[in-house]
Amino acid sequence: xxxxxxxxxxxxxxxxxxxxxxxxxxxxxxxxxxxxxxxxxxxxxxxxxxxxxxxxxxxxxxxxxxxxxxxxxxxxxxxxxxxxxxxxxxxxxxxxxxxxxxxxxxxxxxxxxxxxxxxxxxxxxxxxxxxxxxxxxxxxxxxxxxxxxxxxxxxxxxxxxxxxxxxxxxxxxxxxxxxxxxxxxxxxxxxxxxxxxxxxxxxxxxxxxxxxxxxxxxxxxxxxxxxxxxxxxxxxxxxxxxxxxxxxxxx
Amino acid sequence: xxxxxxxxxxxxxxxxxxxxxxxxxxxxxxxxxxxxxxxxxxxxxxxxxxxxxxxxxxxxxxxxxxxxxxxxxxxxxxxxxxxxxxxxxxxxxxxxxxxxxxxxxxxxxxxxxxxxxxxxxxxxxxxxxxxxxxxxxxxxxxxxxxxxxxxxxxxxxxxxxxxxxxxxxxxxxxxxxxxxxxxxxxxxxxxxxxxxxxxxxxxxxxxxxxxxxxxxxxxxxxxxxxxxxxxxxxxxxxxxxxxxxxxx
Amino acid sequence: xxxxxxxxxxxxxxxxxxxxxxxxxxxxxxxxxxxxxxxxxxxxxxxxxxxxxxxxxxxxxxxxxxxxxxxxxxxxxxxxxxxxxxxxxxxxxxxxxxxxxxxxxxxxxxxxxxxxxxxxxxxxxxxxxxxxxxxxxxxxxxxxxxxxxxxxxxxxxxxxxxxxxxxxxxxxxxxxxxxxxxxxxxxxxxxxxxxxxxxxxxxxxxxxxxxxxxxxxxxxxxxxxxxxxxxxxxxxxxxxx
Numbered sequence: 001x002x003x004x005x006x007x008x009x010x011x012x013x014x015x016x017x018x019x020x021x022x023x024x025x026x027x028x029x030x031x032x033x034x035x036x037x038x039x040x041x042x043x044x045x046x047x048x049x050x051x052x053x054x055x056x057x058x059x060x061x062x063x064x065x066x067x068x069x070x071x072x073x074x075x076x077x078x079x080x081x082x083x084x085x086x087x088x089x090x091x092x093x094x095x096x097x098x099x100x101x102x103x104x105x106x107x108x109x110x111x112x113x114x115x116x117x118x119x120x121x122x123x124x125x126x127x128x129x130x131x132x133x134x135x136x137x138x139x140x141x142x143x144x145x146x147x148x149x150x151x152x153x154x155x156x157x158x159x160x161x162x163x164x165x166x167x168x169x170x171x172x173x174x175x176x177x178x179x180x181x182x183x184x185x186x187x188x189x190x191x192x193x194x195x196x197x198x199x200x201x202x203x204x205x206x207x208x209x210x211x212x213x214x215x216x217x218x219x220x221x222x223x224x225x226x227x228x229x230x231x232x233x234x235x236x237x238x239x240x241x242x243x244x245x246x247x248x249x250x251x
Numbered sequence: 252x253x254x255x256x257x258x259x260x261x262x263x264x265x266x267x268x269x270x271x272x273x274x275x276x277x278x279x280x281x282x283x284x285x286x287x288x289x290x291x292x293x294x295x296x297x298x299x300x301x302x303x304x305x306x307x308x309x310x311x312x313x314x315x316x317x318x319x320x321x322x323x324x325x326x327x328x329x330x331x332x333x334x335x336x337x338x339x340x341x342x343x344x345x346x347x348x349x350x351x352x353x354x355x356x357x358x359x360x361x362x363x364x365x366x367x368x369x370x371x372x373x374x375x376x377x378x379x380x381x382x383x384x385x386x387x388x389x390x391x392x393x394x395x396x397x398x399x400x401x402x403x404x405x406x407x408x409x410x411x412x413x414x415x416x417x418x419x420x421x422x423x424x425x426x427x428x429x430x431x432x433x434x435x436x437x438x439x440x441x442x443x444x445x446x447x448x449x450x451x452x453x454x455x456x457x458x459x460x461x462x463x464x465x466x467x468x469x470x471x472x473x474x475x476x477x478x479x480x481x482x483x484x485x486x487x488x489x490x491x492x493x494x495x496x497x498x499x
Numbered sequence: 500x501x502x503x504x505x506x507x508x509x510x511x512x513x514x515x516x517x518x519x520x521x522x523x524x525x526x527x528x529x530x531x532x533x534x535x536x537x538x539x540x541x542x543x544x545x546x547x548x549x550x551x552x553x554x555x556x557x558x559x560x561x562x563x564x565x566x567x568x569x570x571x572x573x574x575x576x577x578x579x580x581x582x583x584x585x586x587x588x589x590x591x592x593x594x595x596x597x598x599x600x601x602x603x604x605x606x607x608x609x610x611x612x613x614x615x616x617x618x619x620x621x622x623x624x625x626x627x628x629x630x631x632x633x634x635x636x637x638x639x640x641x642x643x644x645x646x647x648x649x650x651x652x653x654x655x656x657x658x659x660x661x662x663x664x665x666x667x668x669x670x671x672x673x674x675x676x677x678x679x680x681x682x683x684x685x686x687x688x689x690x691x692x693x694x695x696x697x698x699x700x701x702x703x704x705x706x707x708x709x710x711x712x713x714x715x716x717x718x719x720x721x722x723x724x725x726x727x728x729x730x731x732x733x734x735x736x737x738x739x740x
Contacts, residue, residue: 006582006583006585007586009579009582009583010582010583010584010585010586010587011586012583013583013584013586013587014586014587014590017587031606033605034602034605034606091500091501092500092501092503092504093504094501095500095501095502095504096501096504096505099505099719099723100719102677102681102722102723102725102726103718103719103722103723104680104681104682104684104685104688104696104718104722106684106685106688106689106696107684107685107688107696107699107715107718107719108715109688110688110699110700110702110703110711110715111525111703111708111711111712111715113703114524114525114703114706114708114711115522115525115526147333149328149330149333149334150333150334150336152302152320153334155302155319155320156300156302156320156321156322156324156325156326157322157347157348157351157399158320158321158322158351159351163350167336167347167350168336171336171338171339172338174338186595189595190595190596190597190685193595193597193598194597194685194688194689197597197600197601197689197690198688198689198690198700205597208598208600208601209600209601209604209690211601212600212601212602212604212605215605217602217605220601220602220605221602223598223601224594224598224599224602227594227595227598228590228591228593228594228595228598229593231593231594231595232589232590232593235593246338247379248337248338248339248379248380248381249337249381250337250381
């Protein structure tokens with residue numbers, strides 16, 4: 001029984017927040033044009049689900065996000081392994097990657113639109129560009145961090161370079177790579193939605209922008225709930241994957 | 252089988268770690284290298300394994316110079332935690348040696364099982380190193396080295412990080428193993444009693460620079476016993492004889 | 500040696516553009532956009548846009564710090580409250596800041612507040628979390644001293660909890676400062692007609708590729724400088740302690 005106390009208390013607190021929001025909206029303490037009550041937001045969300053209007057834009061947003069992120073994972077890990085392999089390549093390439101990391105990923109949207117036009121491919125490219133740097137830097141760090149003792153073991157066992165990378169360096173680098181992947185998946189969601197808003201490509205982001213212009217605040221909140229849920233779900237999935245692949249770690 | 256021929260190792264012009272080490276390890280022999288800290292015994296072992304470059308003289312394995320690390324000369328490290336792959340299970344770590352030898356995956360299980368049984372690891376085959384005690388991790392490392400089917404087993408203070416009771420258990424396991432399988436073993440330790448207990452021959456090294464101080468043939472009956480052998484008057488004689496080499 | 504790669508890229512870009520392999524409309528060329536950048540700096544447009552972006556980011560950082568540190572301190576001091584609020588925090592935190600752009604547009608229209616509100620949401624969470632754990636990690640001895648001396652809650656927060664938690668909080672603020680700039684620029688690119696983000700958009704829309712690339716480069720340099728400056732500041736702060 002005790003075990004359920006805090007989760008329940010947490011739920012009660014959350015419910016209380018929603019109720020307070022509703023009461024404030026009804027009493028016009030907050031502008032109901034901007035903040036319709038949670039009941040209207042959830043009703044609108046339900047309508048989207050029931051009429052099927054949610055699935056196509058959501059599907060597009062999800063596909064762009066994952067396509068870009070996965071591309072960034074593959075490129076980031078492969079390049080990271082290559083760059084980490086010698087100190088010369090590291091000195092050449094790592095500073096550039098470090099410089100590009102703080103760059104807002106959305107900042108490459110205007111050039112991308114100018115060059116690639118308004119399209120899915122453009123969005124996926126921008127997402128991949130934004131996601132690759134944290135993964136690349138994580139991979140470089142991870143591939144370098146192989147315990148020298150394990151490196152000796154790999155030599156003693158006469159493994160080829162390729163076997164060494166696959167059996168020793170890659171698993172050893174995984175924790176750092178996952179750290180980069182966690183950061184990038186958040187970037188992927190943000191950049192996808194931002195791209196949709198800017199380029200008016202059909203997706204959840206565009207849906208919400210259109211609603212803003214038409215003052216349909218219930219739609220906006222329904223969209224916020226959907227995106228919040230998407231953020232939560234992708235984080236949880238990645239966490240589960242990480243727990244499975246890295247279950248050997250010292251607790 | 253394994254020879255050091257006037258072997259010298261220096262790091263730079265000033266640091267002479269080993270000077271003119273000369274001895275031969277015969278097949279099936281259990282040789283212990285003992286000496287005070289810093290005398291270069293680990294460096295000597297690594298030089299014999301092909302991990303540390305030799306400045307003068309040579310290390311020879313079956314007559315050929317040792318040019319680099321090879322699977323025939325398996326080395327068991329003291330820091331077992333760092334020598335095992337943390338992301339592989341016990342079985343996976345032992346399998347690593349089989350993969351190195353190019354043995355197809357289908358045969359792995361039936362080769363790993365006897366090793367697991369020999370080291371009492373059968374119940375822990377699916378565990379990760381982080382879930383094991385120090386003694387068990389060291390057993391896994393030894394099992395992996397044996398899976399390499401090496402000609403010589405080199406052991407670098409393998410029990411130095413373990414508690415006294417585990418140390419004694421493992422001493423007996425290694426001694427038994429070496430005799431049952433007729434292994435050639437070179438065992439480095441700073442513990443004189445351990446060296447006399449385990450070895451057919453004990454080579455005592457002096458420090459600064461590392462050189463052979465004395466070689467003693469240990470003629471104590473086998474199988475050795477923790478209580479019986481250590482109280483044997485000859486054991487104590489060997490101890491007295493070699494003790495002076497351990498003092499700084 | 501780190502500059503070899505960027506310089507080679509620029510050189511290659513210049514060459515490919517001149518021989519016609521890269522279209523000038525979209526790609527421009529380094530000599531052109533560096534010139535455009537110099538001009539935009541000289542006539543003040545870049546600096547004005549930078550000031551707009553920075554002022555919105557600073558406003559966001561200020562608001563999120565006050566709220567984040569305040570609420571974080573309370574949650575850190577009262578464990579039951581923190582546990583009760585867990586679900587609410589976990590439900591709100593994953594909301595991507597860009598999701599709030601339409602709402603912010605609705606409420607604030609095109610203005611500095613619009614960008615600042617969205618960025619403040621993004622900055623709030625790291626500061627909240629870092630403050631909560633920093634305050635919770637305070638030596639309980641200190642709390643006992645506060646209660647013995649009869650301090651009110653406000654005083655316990657101001658005189659004991661916060662000063663002890665400051666190093667941890669500073670790390671959160673450094674992270675948040677970086678986030679503030681990134682999110683502000685993002686809101687400007689997506690919708691708000693002010694600041695550097697808008698500058699880039701405007702240049703792209705009026706097909707001034709050289710100005711667009713110049714602004715992008717400027718954003719990169721500024722972002723990197725801010726990051727570097729904050730790291731130096733944090734290291735100096737830690738060193739002083």
